[in-house]
Amino acid sequence: MDIIEIINSRRNTKSFKSDTVQKELINKWLQAGTMAPNHKMTEPWEVYWVGEATRTKLNHKTNFFNAPIVLAILSKHGANEIETTENTVATACFVQNFNLAAWADGVGTFWSSLAVAPKIREILAVPEGYDVIGVFGVGYPEEVNPPRERTAILEKMKYLP
Numbered sequence: 321m322d323i324i325e326i327i328n329s330r331r332n333t334k335s336f337k338s339d340t341v342q343k344e345l346i347n348k349w350l351q352a353g354t355m356a357p358n359h360k361m362t363e364p365w366e367v368y369w370v371g372e373a374t375r376t377k378l379n380h381k382t383n384f385f386n387a388p389i390v391l392a393i394l395s396k397h398g399a400n401e402i403e404t405t406e407n408t409v410a411t412a413c414f415v416q417n418f419n420l421a422a423w424a425d426g427v428g429t430f431w432s433s434l435a436v437a438p439k440i441r442e443i444l445a446v447p448e449g450y451d452v453i454g455v456f457g458v459g460y461p462e463e464v465n466p467p468r469e470r471t472a473i474l475e476k477m478k479y480l481p
């Protein structure tokens with residue numbers, strides 16, 4: 321697949337095979353994540369591997385669609401509000417690099433934002449000064465739905481004088 325095919329075919333995956341995914345592969349995709357743009361090279365992302373006990377405590381309504389692997393991705397605050405926003409944006413770029421690298425190797429991710437609930441911070445033992453960007457199920461998709469239609473970008477364009 322070329323990069324446009326990878327981008328266009330990626331789906332938020334909601335059914336996973338039980339086969340595990342090699343840790344080395346996941347680390348390869350996470351390493352690709354680190355090539356994300358990040359202002360002042362803050363590299364604000366942190367990755368937590370969610371083990372069985374923590375996963376049980378998270379008590380996600382679908383159990384992350386039975387994904388074999390669950391990761392939480394955190395973003396560090398900056399020195400001020402602007403830098404914190406920049407770090408969040410950089411971590412979102414990290415996430416998408418990871419998602420696309422995994423997808424290119426046939427592995428899907430499910431992005432859950434249950435991360436925003438205060439109890440989730442406690443369960444994941446998130447330190448002060450970090451935000452949880454998402455909790456991700458990772459695994460080989462059981463089925464892949466067709467892409468969800470997007471609005472043509474031409475409808476969201478302005479040419480400024």
Ligand SMILES: Cc1cc2nc3c(=O)[nH]c(=O)nc-3n(C[C@H](O)[C@H](O)[C@H](O)COP(=O)(O)O)c2cc1C
Nearest residue numbers: 330331332333334430431432433434453454467468
């Ligand atoms: C910040 C963020 C939070 C998300 N949280 C959830 C979520 O809690 N549950 C969910 O089903 N999908 C979640 N998603 C995935 C979107 O629902 C999904 O990307 C969107 O429906 C488009 O589908 P696609 O990614 O398959 O193209 C989240 C996506 C982002 C960027």
